[in-house]
Amino acid sequence: DTGVSQNPRHKITKRGQNVTFRCDPISEHNRLYWYRQTLGQGPEFLTYFQNEAQLEKSRLLSDRFSAERPKGSFSTLEIQRTEQGDSAMYLCASSPSTAQGIMGQYFGPGTRLTVT
Amino acid sequence: AQSVTQLGSHVSVSEGALVLLRCNYSSSVPPYLFWYVQYPNQGLQLLLKYTTGATLVKGINGFEAEFKKSETSFHLTKPSAHMSDAAEYFCAVSPRDDKIIFGKGTRLHILP
Numbered sequence: 001d002t003g004v005s006q007n008p009r010h011k012i013t014k015r016g017q018n019v020t021f022r023c024d025p026i027s028e029h030n031r032l033y034w035y036r037q038t039l040g041q042g043p044e045f046l047t048y049f050q051n052e053a054q055l056e057k058s059r060l061l062s063d064r065f066s067a068e069r070p071k072g073s074f075s076t077l078e079i080q081r082t083e084q085g086d087s088a089m090y091l092c093a094s095s096p097s098t099a100q101g102i103m104g105q106y107f108g109p110g111t112r113l114t115v116t
Numbered sequence: 117a118q119s120v121t122q123l124g125s126h127v128s129v130s131e132g133a134l135v136l137l138r139c140n141y142s143s144s145v146p147p148y149l150f151w152y153v154q155y156p157n158q159g160l161q162l163l164l165k166y167t168t169g170a171t172l173v174k175g176i177n178g179f180e181a182e183f184k185k186s187e188t189s190f191h192l193t194k195p196s197a198h199m200s201d202a203a204e205y206f207c208a209v210s211p212r213d214d215k216i217i218f219g220k221g222t223r224l225h226i227l228p
Contacts, residue, residue, distance in 0.1 A: 040125075
C-alpha cells in the first residue's frame with residue numbers, strides 16, 4: 001500500500017491553456033474522489049467515481065472540467081481554457097467498498113495549480 | 117443540506133495544555149463524522165471517524181472526539197499538546213458515505 005499519488009505536484013499555466021492532472025488511488029479502493037481547496041478554505045467536493053462510473057458531479061464542476069476513470073483504476077481531471085479562478089490545490093482521495101465498513105477517505109498530496 | 121461549522125479559525129495552546137477544537141454540524145440524516153489533519157504542503161490525514169456505536173471515538177496521535185447528537189457537536193480534544201500537533205484541522209460530515217463536506221478548518225498553534 002503506497003497511498004494515493006498525484007501528478008504533477010505543481011503546475012503553472014497561462015490563462016486559456018488546458019491542463020490535466022492524474023490520480024492513482026490505493027490499489028484495492030474502488031471509490032475515487034476529486035476535491036478542490038483554495039487558500040483558507042476546506043476542501044470542496046468536485047466529483048466521485050465508483051469503479052468506472054462517475055456517480056456525482058458538483059455544481060462547482062463547470063463544463064470546462066472533465067474527469068475520467070476509464071478502467072476503474074487511475075483517474076484524470078482535465079481543465080480546459082483555464083482561468084485565474086481555477087488556481088487552487090486539487091486533491092484526490094480514495095476509499096474502499098462500504099462492504100468493509102465506513103473507512104473514510106484517504107487523500108493524496110494534491111496538485112497545486114497556478115494560473116497566470 | 118449538510119454543513120460544518122468550526123469555531124475559531126486559529127487556536128493557540130501551550131505545550132502540555134489541553135487541546136479543544138470545536139465543531140458543530142447540521143445533517144438531515146444520521147451523519148458520518150470525521151476529523152482530518154493537514155500539515156504544510158501535505159494532503160489530509162484521517163485522525164478519527166464516527167459512524168455508529170460508541171459516541172467517544174479515539175484516533176491517532178492521542179486525539180479523541182465525542183459525538184453529541186443533542187448538541188450536534190463533534191469536538192476534538194487531546195489532553196496534552198505537543199509541538200508536533202501544530203497543523204490545520206478539518207471537521208467533516210458525510211451524509212451517505214460518499215462525498216465529504218468539510219469545515220473551513222482551524223489552525224492549531226502550539227506555544228513553547
